[in-house]
Amino acid sequence: MVGTLYGIGVGPGDPELITVKAFRKLKESNVIAYPKKRRGSKSYAQKIIDVYVNTMDKEMLGLVFPMTKDEDILEKYWNETAETIAGKLLEGKDLAFVTEGDPLLYSTFIHLFNIMKEKYPQIPMQVVPGISSFNGTAARLGLPLVDGDEQLAIIPATDNKEEMKNAIENHDCVIFLKVAKVIDSMIENLKELDLLHAASVVTKVTSDEEIIWNIEECVDADLNYLTLMVVRK
Structure with missing residues (x-):
């Protein structure tokens, strides 16, 4: 069995503005992946879902995204990130990648979405839209x-x-x-x-x-x- 990758939009900031489907997928997924700041403070998307996710019941996967436009650095990083996420999914775990706003509108998830389609076409993906x-x-x-x-x-x-x-x-x-x-x-x-x-x-x-x-x-x-x-x- 191969897990499903869910790109989940968690809205603009108010935790009550996530959708019912987003809430359900967060509850059902084995792994929650989220952007992580280098200095340890919580990312914006992570703070939004805090009230819904019991970190003792989930595998939490913090991902640091480099703030650079250097294409070589970005390509290396994204390939490593995709490999890490694919590893979880190939173990049969469902993984929810959370992003503020909507996953397909100026979102970090878009880069992951494109790489996964290219390198891991056997892994199913679903997008849960969010309020922008x-x-x-x-x-x-x-x-x-x-x-x-x-x-x-x-x-x-x-x-x-x-x-x-x-x-x-x-x-x-x-x-x-x-x-x-x-x-x-x-x-x-x-x-x-x-x-x-x-x-x-x-x-x-x-x-x-x-x-x-x-x-x-x-x-x-x-x-x-x-x-x-x-x-x-």
Whole structure:
């Protein structure tokens, strides 16, 4: 018997926002794999599932993900990670890999998913979708994102100021993910477009660490990586 790999989205932060199916698969799986920080503090996804997982009953598999864009380092690491996970699955154990938000939207799980399909096609995989951070943000702000024929864009924020400005101009609503490192240039764009009033910035939405920012306070602020901006014209 070969175990099944489950990619499980555990939502934006509030543990009550995981799905019933995600809850059931966490209970049924023999091994829980989760991103792990090098310095020992709990990862965001791990904190979300804490209330549901009895670590005495499960095999907990913490995985450290290198913060680098070096393709050689990443390939080596991902191959080793896939080999470790495949080993558990080939023992007949079901394994749940948890990730905040949704597993197939800008998620760590995507890399694992692609490698497993290529190198271990005999291992079954299932994805349990999760609520994304922008869904949580819309709910927390009471902000309808789009309606009717309006257009929504979901874009990782970059330091290409002109490209970010074009995205705002060409869509009715834009979700900018990972906005922390470029917040100042994003605010400059909003001022130039006279749309500062149309933007909202939220960190770790729905969690007990959530911050809904006053947009002016974001200038020169040390924002957490899990911060997004919504621009709704």
